[in-house]
Amino acid sequence: MRNQTNYGEEGTQTHTESSSQEAEGQTRCQSCTSTFLKLIWRFLIILSVSSSWVGTTQFVKITFETFDCPFFMTWFSTNWNIMIFPIYYSGHLATAQEKQSPIKKFRECSRIFGEDGLTLKLFLKRTAPFSILWTLTNYLYLLALKKLTATDVSALFCCNKAFVFLLSWIVLKDRFMGARIVAAIMAITGIVMMAYADGFQGDSIIGVAYAVGSASTSALYKVLFKMFLGSANFGEAAHFVSTLGFFNFIFISITPIILYFTKVEYWYPFSAVPWGYLCGVAGLWLAFNILVNVGVVLTYPILISIGTVLSVPGNAAVDLLKHKMIFSVVRLGATIIICIGFLLMLLPEEWDEITLRFINSLKEKKSEDHSEDMTESSVHTRSRSRANGTVSIPLA
Secondary structure, three states: OHHHHHHHHHHHHHHHHHHHHHHHHHHHHHHHHHHHHHHHHHHHHHHHHHHHHHHHHHHHHHHHOOOOOHHHHHHHHHHHHHHHHHHHHHHHHHHOOOOOOHHHHHHHHHHHHOOOOOOHHHHHHHHHHHHHHHHHHHHHHHHHHHHOOHHHHHHHHOOHHHHHHHHHHHHOOOOOOHHHHHHHHHHHHHHHHHHHOOOOOHHHHHHHHHHHHHHHHHHHHHHHHHHHOOOOOHHHHHHHHHHHHHHHHHHOOHHHHHHHHOOOOOOOOHHHOOHHHHHHHHHHHHHHHHHHHHHHHHOOHHHHHHHHHOHHHHHHHHHHHOOOOOOOHHHHHHHHHHHHHHHHHOOOOOHHHHHHHHHHHHHHHHHHHHHHHHHHHHHHHHHHHHHHOOOOOOOO
């Protein structure tokens, strides 16, 4: 009976251990699957951001072949921003457990303008400067695309990260970082090299000026947004961008009309307007803005920045394969320097402390491995000495 009891206890214990091992195996498998899915999701976000920006830039270049009206293209594309909040609310209805009415959700997201929500005074006071900066950024970007290749313009636009740091350091009193100062110097060096590529003359220098102007207004937009509005969640950002589109439609629509009648941007007949290309540009631009706002909320902002900088090699591949562009050594060097500077801007503020902790952890791990090796070596030596000495024979 005693032997049987012990056998049953051992069988139960063995069964429990096997069950716990199976549970641990399933947990590890689920953890690996979750990690793999997160990596796939982040990769898709980066790829989507890069592809939408490359597509926008290339569609603009194609549209310019038959329709040379950059301000009208800017105005038309900005109007599509009105759809961002309705798209956000549709996602809210599809995913939220507690669904809110459109008016209630609109008022909730209006808190980005203040506790009182969106009033007429705040609409004009807060929206007008940001709308002007938004329009200038996109308009100058399109003007630059008329003078330079898509690769050059996308590379120069990446300098906005350096301009954001400099403005934040001066205006917002952000923390000084030597690595970001180096990145800003690299960005300026890349700009000078890009202008020098054609000898500081012709369309090249004008195109560089337009691209740098676009990057500067984009940086000013971001710094002012942080200063006056602070941080915003996806709903508040969608509300704000849709408000910019509404302001653009109401107050800036007079500008393309004036340009049309003054023959600055004139097209005739009306049926000659390439609406398909214009809708393609506007749609891709809208997709890029949505992906940027969604990606910042659902993933890390650094992934969005990586997706933006990857548009440079993406545009280079299209220019090389489709347009048979030949990149000079100076332009290629300037592009690489700007991209490296952009990546340096992505370093976290505590990067030096993180690096030191990582180096110290490697040193500690190395010393632990060394001590373990010494212990194993001493044990092996003792076992050999025992083997060469007296052998104890077990008694029967």
